[in-house]
Amino acid sequence: MEGNNRKSGIIRLKRCPSIIGHAAAVGKKEHEGPLGAQFDYHDATDRFGQKTWELSEGEMQHIALNLALAKAKVPADSLGALFAGDLINQCTSSSYGLLDINAPFFGLYGACSTSAEGLILASLWMNSTESGSAAVVTSSHNCSAERQFRFPVEYGGIRTPTSQWTVTGAAAFILGDGQGAYITELMPGKSIDRGITDPNNMGAAMAPAAVDTLTRYFRESGMKPSDFDAIFTGDLGFEGHSIVNEMMCADGINLSDNYLDCGLLIYDREGQDMHAGGSGCGCSASVLSAYILPKLEKGEYHDILFVATGALMSPMLVLQGQSIPGIAHLVRITKERNL
């Protein structure tokens, strides 16, 4: 499947940046979920003091970035670069929410894989400039996403069993050379399209991309799933998580023991009636900040794989009968600098 291996390469970083500060700001349902107490900030109205959902989402990014900068003790005006993106058309939450941050700005579009795309590009930034820091910020908001991708929430559309709930959440990560978990390896994803046309089954659209990236990683590294404390996919939810388990197993790689999905961790799926689980750029990002990184910092984990997944879906192209490509970017994060 991969053709020439030169382009499939794992990137082993010379300068392994550490995540010296991170924070997550979330909405009501996320705060009511099993990770509720671990988020840094929540707003039970989901509005974050703003008049429109798009501005609310931007404000969440702003809050998350400021909290992360404070924890990292990095003043906003010494930030080397800012990598940000979201789901809303023209990446508007990132552009407007972060407007007062006076730093070089790189807008990204990786759908729900944006957290890992940003961590990869920020790591490359740290490895090819003399910059002392870089920030990665991403978000999603249930109400801005629903009206853009499906129906406005006021419409009360019935959701299918395979549909996921877009997380209202933003997270920010500050990369630098201080204390914190280390980013040691990267494997950027490829666009993979296996013909899924149902926009209410994002898990199935993204799963083949996660399988492609994980398979390439294990083949090239010679490692196996049990070499890691845990392997996280972004937001495949119940459907996508099952598909990845099955496809990897068919490929001779047994993931089941320590394979988790951020979309399954963030909600009590049945208790909160969340159908297939959480999704959105804010899903994997806020779980990374609130759940995964604290375990690395406390020493409960020493070595994990974080594989954020995205469905590169356009509602316009779905109406035009096109299928939905997926992508999955991998970041290896370790407690110690040297593996």
Place this chain on the structure above:
Amino acid sequence: MEGNNRKSGIIRLKRCPSIIGHAAAVGKKEHEGPLGAQFDYHDATDRFGQKTWELSEGEMQHIALNLALAKAKVPADSLGALFAGDLINQCTSSSYGLLDINAPFFGLYGACSTSAEGLILASLWMNSTESGSAAVVTSSHNCSAERQFRFPVEYGGIRTPTSQWTVTGAAAFILGDGQGAYITELMPGKSIDRGITDPNNMGAAMAPAAVDTLTRYFRESGMKPSDFDAIFTGDLGFEGHSIVNEMMCADGINLSDNYLDCGLLIYDREGQDMHAGGSGCGCSASVLSAYILPKLEKGEYHDILFVATGALMSPMLVLQGQSIPGIAHLVRITKERNL
């Protein structure tokens, strides 16, 4: 304005990648313009064999990338990474148009600044991995952009004198270590908002960002405009070009002698009734490929600044009364590797 200078830094590359292949594919009006004969490919129907404008735009990217790969003699399946973006919601032209390219994919959103954002990130990629190549692709299509940002073309809306014409064009650039012009310095832009709320005056929205980047560049480098053969902004058009000239002059930097704008070069503005000139991701990208790089390759230019500008505009946020932030990313390109 800049605060701490550490973040305003010019990036001087250790490994200066060369642009070993590049190509542009354009539509009817672009082919009829003054640069018409210099584009590699055109389609007088603007459809590129596709049924919808979004798919036409994707196909333009595909054509431009394949032509550039052929010129660079780089097989598609040995491409190290692909950096791509466009204006259409969820960057759909890039995701769908480049789906059959089996390379690590980074989706970008920098509005019309995407060409330079991509060249910057691809240069960082070349400087922090052992990868032998990377591609940058971007596009815009008049018909897909009009229906997304303003009105479907069938509506026949009257355009204001300050409005620009979104270029139907795509360009691709292959970075490697062979023959070609060299990328030697980078200065990523910051989001700048000076309160412009008129979505028909993108030039005014983007001009302050171009001024911010150029001013920072000249201050930090100690160079002056006349040290360069030419300075190009992306697609400010007549309005924005005048504003930049005036603002820079007020700041003590006289640009007028060799300052050009891609949005003014691509059309015969009066003869083709193009109002303020061209715009769109495809504007600066196709002018870079068809006009600027050939002059560097032939030795007519030795040292230029390419400053692609973008309006980080969301129609939704404009309807909500928000102003339009701009951004401008700078790339210095030279004929010789050593300055």
